[in-house]
Amino acid sequence: MAVLGRSLKQTICQDYKSLRDVVHKVMALQSATRCFIHNAEEALGTSFWGDVVLSSLPTEVSSYEEEDKTSHQKHTENIELAFDTSFFKTQYEFTFPEKAIAVALRRPEERSPQDIRFIRSMMMGILSFRRYSTHMQLMLARVVYYRRFGRGRVIVRKGHRGDSFYFVFSGVIAVTQDVDGRSALLDPEPILLHKGTSFGEVALLKGLRRNATVICMEDTEFLVVDRKEFFRNKLDQELQKELQFRFQFFRYLDLFSSWSDESLETLADHCKIEECTHSQVIVNDTSETKNIIFVTKGRCEVLRLVDLSQCPSFLKWLKQHDVLLGPSSLLTHTGRSVQNTRVQGDTSHGKKDAGGGLISDSRLVPGRSISVENIAQRNGLPVSYSETLKGLVLPQDLVAGVYLRIDSIHPGQYFRGVDVDYIESCLEREGRLIPEQTLTFIPTDSPRDPRSMVIVSQGADIIRIKLDKFTELADLKTLKKLKSEMTGYPSDNDLCRVFLEQNKWKVFKSDLVNCLSSTPSLHPKLYPHMEKGKGDRNQQCADRSGILQLGTRKTRSAKFWTTPINPKAPEPGRKDHKPHNSTQGSIRLIHGIDIPKLCGKRVMW
Ligand SMILES: Nc1ncnc2c1ncn2[C@@H]1O[C@@H]2COP(=O)(O)O[C@H]2[C@H]1O
Numbered sequence: 001m002a003v004l005g006r007s008l009k010q011t012i013c014q015d016y017k018s019l020r021d022v023v024h025k026v027m028a029l030q031s032a033t034r035c036f037i038h039n040a041e042e043a044l045g046t047s048f049w050g051d052v053v054l055s056s057l058p059t060e061v062s063s064y065e066e067e068d069k070t071s072h073q074k075h076t077e078n079i080e081l082a083f084d085t086s087f088f089k090t091q092y093e094f095t096f097p098e099k100a101i102a103v104a105l106r107r108p109e110e111r112s113p114q115d116i117r118f119i120r121s122m123m124m125g126i127l128s129f130r131r132y133s134t135h136m137q138l139m140l141a142r143v144v145y146y147r148r149f150g151r152g153r154v155i156v157r158k159g160h161r162g163d164s165f166y167f168v169f170s171g172v173i174a175v176t177q178d179v180d181g182r183s184a185l186l187d188p189e190p191i192l193l194h195k196g197t198s199f200g201e202v203a204l205l206k207g208l209r210r211n212a213t214v215i216c217m218e219d220t221e222f223l224v225v226d227r228k229e230f231f232r233n234k235l236d237q238e239l240q241k242e243l244q245f246r247f248q249f250f251r252y253l254d255l256f257s258s259w260s261d262e263s264l265e266t267l268a269d270h271c272k273i274e275e276c277t278h279s280q281v282i283v284n285d286t287s288e289t290k291n292i293i294f295v296t297k298g299r300c301e302v303l304r305l306v307d308l309s310q311c312p313s314f315l316k317w318l319k320q321h322d323v324l325l326g327p328s329s330l331l332t333h334t335g336r337s338v339q340n341t342r343v344q345g346d347t348s349h350g351k352k353d354a355g356g357g358l359i360s361d362s363r364l365v366p367g368r369s370i371s372v373e374n375i376a377q378r379n380g381l382p383v384s385y386s387e388t389l390k391g392l393v394l395p396q397d398l399v400a401g402v403y404l405r406i407d408s409i410h411p412g413q414y415f416r417g418v419d420v421d422y423i424e425s426c427l428e429r430e431g432r433l434i435p436e437q438t439l440t441f442i443p444t445d446s447p448r449d450p451r452s453m454v455i456v457s458q459g460a461d462i463i464r465i466k467l468d469k470f471t472e473l474a475d476l477k478t479l480k481k482l483k484s485e486m487t488g489y490p491s492d493n494d495l496c497r498v499f500l501e502q503n504k505w506k507v508f509k510s511d512l513v514n515c516l517s518s519t520p521s522l523h524p525k526l527y528p529h530m531e532k533g534k535g536d537r538n539q540q541c542a543d544r545s546g547i548l549q550l551g552t553r554k555t556r557s558a559k560f561w562t563t564p565i566n567p568k569a570p571e572p573g574r575k576d577h578k579p580h581n582s583t584q585g586s587i588r589l590i591h592g593i594d595i596p597k598l599c600g601k602r603v604m605w
Contacts, residue, residue, distance in 0.1 A: 023516045095170050103119055104144060108142050120137050123140070129167055144224060154215050155215065157210060158176075162203025163226060167224075168220060169223055172194055172220065175199070243269070246268035258475055274464060280457040281455070282457055287452045288452075295409045300460045302456075303455075304452075306402055311495075400589070507595050507602065
């Protein structure tokens with residue numbers, strides 16, 4: 001028994017040692033990365049935090065007020081930014097070089113093998129071109145010619161004869177169903193095609209007229225293949241495969257089981273596969289979108305910006321910590337129940353207010369007493385909630401928002417929050433929905449979730465179809481399926497509960513790592529500047545990580561946050577750039593909460 005115990009102890013010691021080693025290695029790597037970031041920050045004169053760039057001197061000046069300034073100016077002037085993707089873009093889009101233009105304007109027979117290789121290497125930046133065999137690429141490099149058009153110029157017109165096939169080298173174009181293409185400039189959600197895509201194959205392959213109008217949204221460069229070369233180089237065979245893939249994708253889906261092959265072919269002709277990079281926003285506001293999104297490859301996530309201050313679970317959680325940490329450590333109290341303080345709404349989905357109306361998504365008045373009774377009641381929570389939270393004052397510092405995953409979309413699936421009411425109203429307008437049928441379709445238990453969500457690519461190929469086109473081809477069975485597959489998403493309060501649980505686990509993990517290993521210190525001779533300001537820097541790092549620091553607030557003016565949010569920036573998903581009223585403008589984005597310590601121990605609820 002003693003021998004067994006000893007060997008067990010030895011094994012545990014060994015495991016512990018190897019875990020320590022691993023943790024040490026990870027910490028060393030982390031240190032090296034920090035040094036690298038620090039040096040990069042010094043070189044660029046700016047500061048990074050993950051994807052977020054922070055100015056070193058935050059001001060209240062809004063970058064949105066200065067839209068005419070270039071993004072470069074925005075950075076150099078240190079204007080407070082929450083997230084500016086332009087920082088990660090090259091300053092200038094790569095356009096077709098002069099030398100390549102000169103070659104691409106020559107006739108095919110005048111191009112030397114070297115010219116052809118040069119054009120091919122330039123065209124390798126076009127994703128749809130890269131897919132072809134080397135042989136095909138060289139053939140195309142010999143025959144393509146260069147064209148450049150400005151914003152508003154129609155490239156192909158719906159109903160016209162098609163004589164060319166186009167690759168987009170730079171710029172953006174829009175595909176519309178109106179003949180003059182003007183709707184693209186007014187449509188809040190036009191179908192846009194970017195660099196790397198191609199179009200104009202349908203009319204050539206099928207011998208039909210153009211099925212859409214394509215218009216330039218900005219200066220755009222094209223490499224064009226004319227009809228003769230298109231068939232001579234057997235490009236038709238390659239593009240036929242793409243059409244076939246889209247058709248087969250739809251044919252395989254249960255949603256389209258009632259559709260004829262002809263309808264599905266038409267649908268396949270009216271869409272393209274978009275390759276979306278990781279973290280690319282596909283739909284900014286699902287409550288507004290009039291498109292249906294299918295995923296053919298990879299994965300997309302549906303995210304919801306949850307305002308924690310509107311979630312009873314968060315308020316209760318704060319209150320519990322507040323009680324443990326002593327009076328007024330986090331919250332202040334009026335000492336009495338507040339009955340009539342204004343709360344503008346509730347974020348939980350599908351709940352009805354006393355008047356029977358659907359409660360809209362909005363914010364409470366920060367820094368004032370909040371009628372928690374009201375919030376609890378609207379979230380369908382027991383009275384005990386409101387009893388616990390009576391007279392609570394939530395300071396402005398604690399008004400925080402967090403993006404939480406509400407759903408994932410995998411290959412063969414589509415976003416289930418499709419605007420079926422819109423489809424139904426279109427069918428009704430066209431007289432395709434007879435009254436008896438309408439009655440059988442009336443949704444009962446699972447209405448469409450009206451909340452605003454964001455669809456983000458995790459590295460996915462998607463197909464985006466306008467609901468107008470979809471409705472043109474859809475039958476009543478499809479509508480019924482769309483409705484039956486519409487399931488309710490969790491309420492904001494439920495999401496908040498999951499977030500608090502996950503946050504607890506994250507804090508535990510980070511404590512464990514800290515306990516197992518201390519960060520290897522940097523050599524003071526090598527990094528004297530880092531040693532000097534070590535305290536400040538650590539403080540800043542903690543601040544910059546988007547973590548809400550609880551329990552460190554000394555004064556009302558103390559900064560809790562470092563993920564600055566532009567007070568005038570629209571909430572993600574909102575199209576209107578009108579500033580919110582002052583009560584709605586100050587929500588801060590976080591991704592974690594640092595749970596306070598009591599006598600050196602975490603207060604874990
Ligand atoms: N919904 C759509 N999304 C992307 N591309 C489209 C869409 N509809 C049509 N197209 C392209 O626009 C082109 C218009 O001319 P074609 O009909 O020859 O070929 C068409 C397709 O290549």
